[in-house]
Amino acid sequence: MSTDEEYAELQRLKAEIHYHVYRYHVLDAPVISDLEYDRMVERLKQIEAAHPEWVTPDSPSQRVGGAVSERFAKVRHPAPILSLGNAFGVDELLAWVERTARLDERVRSADFVVEPKIDGLTVVLTYRDGVFVQGATRGDGEVGEDITSNLRTLKALPLRLPVDPHGPKPPATLVVRGEAFMFIAEFEKLNRRLQEAGERTYLNPRNTAAGSLRQLDPGLTASRPLTLYTYAIVAADGPTPQKQWDLLQYLKALGLPVAPESQYCPGLQEVLEAVEAWRAKRDRLPYEADGIVIKLNDLRLAEELGFVGKDPRGALAFKFPAREVTTRLLDIGVNVGRTGVLTPYAILEPVEIGGVIVKQATLHNFDYIAEKDIRIGDRVLVKRAGEVIPYVIGPVVDARTGDEKPYVPPQTCPACGQSVEHLEGEVAWYCVNLACPAQLVRNLEHFVSRGTMDIVGLGIKIVEQLVEAGLVKSPADLYSLSKDDLLKLEGFAEKKAENLLQAIAASRERPLARLISALGIHGVGEVMAADLARAFTDLDALASARLEDLMMIEGVGPNTAQSIVDWFARPGNREFLARLKAAGVWPVSEQKQAAAQGSQPLAGLTFVVTGTLASFSREGVKEYIQARGGKVTDSVSKKTDYLVAGEAAGSKLDKARQLGVPVLDEAGLLKLAGE
Numbered sequence: 001m002s003t004d005e006e007y008a009e010l011q012r013l014k015a016e017i018h019y020h021v022y023r024y025h026v027l028d029a030p031v032i033s034d035l036e037y038d039r040m041v042e043r044l045k046q047i048e049a050a051h052p053e054w055v056t057p058d059s060p061s062q063r064v065g066g067a068v069s070e071r072f073a074k075v076r077h078p079a080p081i082l083s084l085g086n087a088f089g090v091d092e093l094l095a096w097v098e099r100t101a102r103l104d105e106r107v108r109s110a111d112f113v114v115e116p117k118i119d120g121l122t123v124v125l126t127y128r129d130g131v132f133v134q135g136a137t138r139g140d141g142e143v144g145e146d147i148t149s150n151l152r153t154l155k156a157l158p159l160r161l162p163v164d165p166h167g168p169k170p171p172a173t174l175v176v177r178g179e180a181f182m183f184i185a186e187f188e189k190l191n192r193r194l195q196e197a198g199e200r201t202y203l204n205p206r207n208t209a210a211g212s213l214r215q216l217d218p219g220l221t222a223s224r225p226l227t228l229y230t231y232a233i234v235a236a237d238g239p240t241p242q243k244q245w246d247l248l249q250y251l252k253a254l255g256l257p258v259a260p261e262s263q264y265c266p267g268l269q270e271v272l273e274a275v276e277a278w279r280a281k282r283d284r285l286p287y288e289a290d291g292i293v294i295k296l297n298d299l300r301l302a303e304e305l306g307f308v309g310k311d312p313r314g315a316l317a318f319k320f321p322a323r324e325v326t327t328r329l330l331d332i333g334v335n336v337g338r339t340g341v342l343t344p345y346a347i348l349e350p351v352e353i354g355g356v357i358v359k360q361a362t363l364h365n366f367d368y369i370a371e372k373d374i375r376i377g378d379r380v381l382v383k384r385a386g387e388v389i390p391y392v393i394g395p396v397v398d399a400r401t402g403d404e405k406p407y408v409p410p411q412t413c414p415a416c417g418q419s420v421e422h423l424e425g426e427v428a429w430y431c432v433n434l435a436c437p438a439q440l441v442r443n444l445e446h447f448v449s450r451g452t453m454d455i456v457g458l459g460i461k462i463v464e465q466l467v468e469a470g471l472v473k474s475p476a477d478l479y480s481l482s483k484d485d486l487l488k489l490e491g492f493a494e495k496k497a498e499n500l501l502q503a504i505a506a507s508r509e510r511p512l513a514r515l516i517s518a519l520g521i522h523g524v525g526e527v528m529a530a531d532l533a534r535a536f537t538d539l540d541a542l543a544s545a546r547l548e549d550l551m552m553i554e555g556v557g558p559n560t561a562q563s564i565v566d567w568f569a570r571p572g573n574r575e576f577l578a579r580l581k582a583a584g585v586w587p588v589s590e591q592k593q594a595a596a597q598g599s600q601p602l603a604g605l606t607f608v609v610t611g612t613l614a615s616f617s618r619e620g621v622k623e624y625i626q627a628r629g630g631k632v633t634d635s636v637s638k639k640t641d642y643l644v645a646g647e648a649a650g651s652k653l654d655k656a657r658q659l660g661v662p663v664l665d666e667a668g669l670l671k672l673a674g675e
């Protein structure tokens, strides 16, 4: 491909990617799959890697990463970033109209725009010649902080205007005001992910959004699901609409996201109706809103009206009643999650918050209870906002009587009674008992899954059936199931029962690495399991390994070593292993055997496998390499020695070529292994 052709392709990709980001994040109507999108971005990055001089600040590749700034630079806003006066009820709203109408009669017959008052973080975005060049926080209204790199990571923020080539051409300088925030559903997903990883969860979408935008590392911001709505023009050196409603359409036409719930109201009557409608739908909004903003549609009139202090007279924030109440904390309960994470929750004296009776609220984690010094019997402040699960903000210390009891986190799992564990650097406590009823289904699912014991035909539904019927209380019970047992289950006939028993029996032959990975030891994934299988003959050898022995193995740090030692020390797990052994599920390390015979031709080499191979399954080729002393990882990096590529290899092949990693086909791999 000639340089000119490559350049043309880059331009086309940039335009296409911008367009698809817009369809996905602004219109919520994607027209291509995530995979196709990822491919385009991959190709774009490839061209840019070959021609770094072509990388421009508006390239979609500039959304992630970027340099870690030491601290944020200060930015002076081109015009003051004002706040709004508040109204807490219809009376105050009418009083505002009356007050302003006395200054200018036109207000009496004015039309208005009603917008959600999103509880996020105000941002000020500067576009020069259509290119996003700067993003800042509000700061004190005059001077904010430069968070350009972080804002670039927001997919909803267009890096170039107009997004649609047929859209209006923006003035040379355009400064737009908006609100960066997080959808409630995204916030909850993020918290679930953090909780499962044993990390600290966030309190509410607003704090998360604000905290994420003020991260020094844009990579971290990029991993947070932040989005944006815009609603005002702060400065422009060309004509812009003079009506708020037109202005919203204009921003939208440029490709900037605006709140779809915004509403045009021809008169005060419609504003009052809108207020009632918003009150009713408040809890159904996909984001947290603490009110609505009522704006005079005529922006020139609004400007002429001037300010009271820092608040413009032409707009008003109508605040919804706060959703915070105090009630008594009766007790603290503990849930055991899917991954064994213990999560405390508040058991409250039932209380009404915004029309809903709240009896329970989250307490996040045990550190949170300690930090806030929340005691049982305390009066606590509880917040319920939008669809977010109610949470305890903290104790009302002044209301203490002296009878409150400090809380001590449980030392044992409330579901199974076994002792709980805490990993260094994580806030979460875990129940690590493989047979804990709260986790049994999930552990079984992991035990039988493709990457571990690979029991074909044993899906989640059957796992649930087996547990429900009381037939399986530990993965070891799988090996003593009889045909009669299975025939008792719904949906099982002779053939299906026989097939399943056969598949279970076949899993006895799985290599040691698979079994180690199946145990679900915290911190031991597939790659590490293979490393361990290479170092130990069987599970007896691994079980008696000392901390020092384990830490000698590459990739095993002190935390994982400790978690392995602890796992094998637990009586419940020892019993489980004894039962596996008795059932004949006791593989001996192939690698160890091969090593004893001196045939480890791939020792010390790291491989990545991609595409479809003719005579190996994906798992099969992994085992082949591992049995010969090689290591298999998921992604290509400078540390990869070889990429084994089959048919239809994709981005990994591109990456390997980019990094100069040698590529082998199947025959090449066999040759390297000495066959």
Ligand code: IVH
Binding pocket: 082, 083, 084, 085, 115, 116, 117, 118, 119, 121, 122, 178, 179, 231, 232, 293, 312, 315, 317
């Ligand atoms: S208008 C002069 N519109 O609410 C323009 N503000 O004090 C004043 N907010 O922190 C702002 N949604 O960032 C406006 N649709 C909206 C808004 C909005 C949220 C925030 C704003 C500020 C506070 C108002």
